[in-house]
Amino acid sequence: MFPQTLGIDFGTSNTAAGVMAGDRPYLIEVEPGQTTLPTSVFFDTQRKVTTYGSAANAALIDGREGRFMRALKSVLGTPLMRERRQVAYETLTLIEVVARFLRTIRERAETATGLSLKHAVSGRPVLFHSKDAARNEQALVDLREAYGIAGFDSVEFLFEPEAAALAAGTTKGLGLIVDIGGGTSDFSIFTRENDETKIIASHGVRVGGTDFDKSISLARVMPLLGRGAEIRNDMGPGTYIAPNAIYNDMASWEKIPFQYNAETRRMATVFAKQGIDKALFQRLYDTLDLELGHDIAFAVERGKIMVNKPDASDAAIDLSVLEPNLRAKMTNTLLRDTLSDHGAAIRQCAIETLQRADITPDKINSVVFVGGSSLMHVVRDEMQGLFPDARFVDSEAFTAVASGLAIAAAAADGRR
Known part of the structure; x- marks a missing residue:
């Protein structure tokens, strides 16, 4: 059976997508020669066209006349998403802007694979808004609506650190995913049993x-x-x-x-x-x-x-x-x-994840880093202080979540 479901890691700063090819994830070339693209949009006023990713960044840097947008994921769940505004040469809501970006990902994936990808498994942070439950719930409503407008018949959501755990198949014993993205920091404690990943606890904070x-x-x-x-x-x-x-x-x-x-x-x-x-x-x-x-x-x-x-x-x-x-x-x-306050918030969230799992820090064998911002010294220092005896593992910082979502997408096809 050919894949029908696309795994999409729609990120605050970068986006990636993948499907399963045989027994391993295949990451889509979403830009020429690249398996990630900046989550950027540029409305070119003069040409009356919209560009995405690196092309959008280049349009901004080149000084073209228009409107540039980035970090739209951070606005999910806020009233801004549903305000109809004049954006360069069009009147749009930000939900429609996100939907166009997601449609572009789907179309590029279909072109690259020759498949019809009408379903999605989308990554999501554990908490879009860690201090506002109503906004956290609304963010998922907004994102689901955007996927529908983008032409997907259905979408399932998976916590981003849990997707990364699926891709961390060689980790032995108890592992901790530390996923520091553009907008959120997410944690999952997991273990591998009989070649299957078991998630024990997940938690997140809106810091990225x-x-x-x-x-x-x-x-x-x-x-x-x-x-x-x-x-x-x-x-x-x-x-x-x-x-x-x-x-x-x-x-x-x-x-x-x-x-x-x-x-x-x-x-x-x-x-x-x-x-x-x-x-x-x-x-x-x-x-x-x-x-x-x-x-x-x-x-x-x-x-x-x-x-x-x-x-x-x-x-x-x-x-x-x-x-x-x-x-x-x-x-x-x-x-x-x-960045010390942000480092302290990330450390505290890791501690709370341990508490949810009823696990002490010394029981964690491996700390797996995911997300571009996990490369920051402030993050490594806090985790080193909390897990001095654990093995630090650098995953594919920008694509580990997408690989895990591709695995989850294949499982979704199997249920369909």
Whole structure:
């Protein structure tokens, strides 16, 4: 029987998909020569076309006129998903944007395999929203609706760390999946019995790579645009501190597209005129006027990756896209300090996963790392402190979940 079900790891930052080929997962080439693609969308105003993945990133970097979107998974479950907005040359909801992205994945998979893939097994975080049960439930409703609009007849969901556990077939004894993605951190404790994976407990927290980026941006970049700086009062003496809201939004991947509006630009104009240090607020104005928010976010991401390399003692966030020679200094120490709260939250979630399984840390034989953000030193340090005697296993960081979903997709076909 030919596969009818596609495993899809729809991620905050990257997406992958796969089916089973014989007895092993086959990852789809979703971009030329690549089995992952950035979860990015670009609405090209001039050409009136929509591009996805690396092509969308390139359109942004090339300065094409249009609207760029990334980290849409982080907005699932929020009212933003169902607001109908003008997006470049169309009026759409974000559910429809996600659906178009998923349809593109399905069509590329069908073209690559020659199969008709009308069903999906989709990865999902254990908790989309760890502090809001209603939003967590709504996120799944939104995502299910998007799959339907994308042309799938049915969709099943599987916790992402549990999918990764399916792909970690050689692990012996008790293992812990540490899946640090773009938007969430998820954990599953599992064991292998008679060549079958048994999940003992799963848990998650809404902390991921985009949160790392936001914290770095707020600490190192946004002060260069006026965050924390003084502004003269409109009337009378005295000053006030620039409000944090605009900087929080400009540092959030998923909120950047919504800052390019008349109200925000007017606010930045006032800051530039009345700021004590006018140069800082002029940068904020230029960022909004030239729509450079995502360019800056990419620069933060590149700086984070650079300083996290084993041989890097210091690096910098290159902001020359905004101003020649403008750089925000980064060091390993600054990076660790900036991300310490996130590291503590990830550690606490791992502890709570152990508690759900009624297992002590010393019983874990292997810690399997999944997701691009699992490569961060702050994550490794926290896990090393919690599991000093465990064997650390590096899986395929960006595709382990997709491989597990391909295995689950074959099982779904078997039940059909």
